[in-house]
Amino acid sequence: MMTTSTPTSIVDNSEPAGINATLHEPISADGTPDLGKVYEVPARQGRAVRVAKGQTIRIINTHGTQVCDMWAFKADSMNEFLSMEHLRAWIDRVNPRPGDAMVTNHRRPILTFKTDTSVGIHDTLIAPCDIHRYRTLGVEGYHDSCADNLRLAIKAIGLRTREVPGSLNLWMNIPFNKEGAIEWLPTVSEAGDYVEFVAEMDCIVVMSSCPQDIIAINSNQPMPVHFSVH
Template identity: 60%
Template sequence: MTTTTQYPECCAKDNGDALGMNATATSPISVDGTPVAGELYTIPPRCGRAVKLKKGQVIKIINTPGSQVCDTWFFNSDDLSEFASMEHTRAFIDKIIPQPGDVLVTNQRRAIVTLLTDTSPGVHDTMIAACDLFRYSNMGITEYHDSCADNMRMALNAIGLRAREVPQPLNLWMNTPVNPDYTISWLPTVSAPGDYVEIRAERDCVAVMSACPQDIVPINGCSPKEIQFTVAG
């Protein structure tokens, strides 16, 4: 039987406040998240970043070490309650993993981004929730642990934004296959150093990325590392 450590409660009305702190909160790419076209940005291990994308811009997310999972979200710039929804996208594309040419749709079933390029073997995840403090406490961690959920919250807050919830992310390069007996395996990535995806914004949106801090199950080889990205267009 697992027990859950009682952490400080976030806002009583929603799930938008981080439950801890790391460098994500104080290290945005710019004050408002606007990128410099072509500049190579680095997301340190265990941290997150948010970037504003205009319709038509392409973000290139690079698995620099090859072994790192990147939890990724896309929010409608005009209304952060609308976001890329993995539940809706799976129904829209009739797949559990998007492939080049596939559109990701929002919780209002509208296109928000398109996956253009994927140099990896194409193993990603759309089923697993972002790690959070409660996930780690259920795994026996009794102190604060960096998490993708908090990284998303802090990355948005660092550019003056706030979402009321933590949606199911697109877990780039995460290798969590469903087995014939319907169990899930937690395996290292099958991507190579430098593999990348290119994703085009179909409307103005905010991309948030977290270099997943998971160091207990081996999805990152138990050793979180950096992720890099550029924006073109």
């Protein structure tokens, strides 16, 4: 993994704090996939893929221990995107299940949650990790992050997002008690577990193999995940 130094200034929230291979290794120039082909999201990196209305994206927790941050943007309007705060209000739960409509900040479905072979532990509460989070954890210098992986994956296919929306954190295990206290625990999924989402509009789906290696949500060893579009 190669990184560069932190820029001296950040013009807006579309600019990453550093660089990794995500920027230079898109699945294709504009993110269009070969249908049925299995692609890797390498450990600590992100990838973006175009999913047409009616197509299904499958995301695989290949090793079982990995959290995958996921976003979805309307293909022709990046200002509309899958929104966790709107989703929770729509489904009246904090944890989505198969059959749920996954809604945007305009309160309309962008995806439908189709399949989940895991026990169904996913997170909609925690913001994607970023350089500021790692600073609070004592990291000096640059550290890969889900926020930067989103920015870089989008840039890699020639697009731009001004903001980093909250992510759907697949397999992230963040239980909370009746007092509202949360815990940061390893995943409880098994190797090969997968989720599937059907696109309700042409969209850009972005995935980040979370690089968190300080808190044990990835068992302290970030691993790749895989995906395919059908």
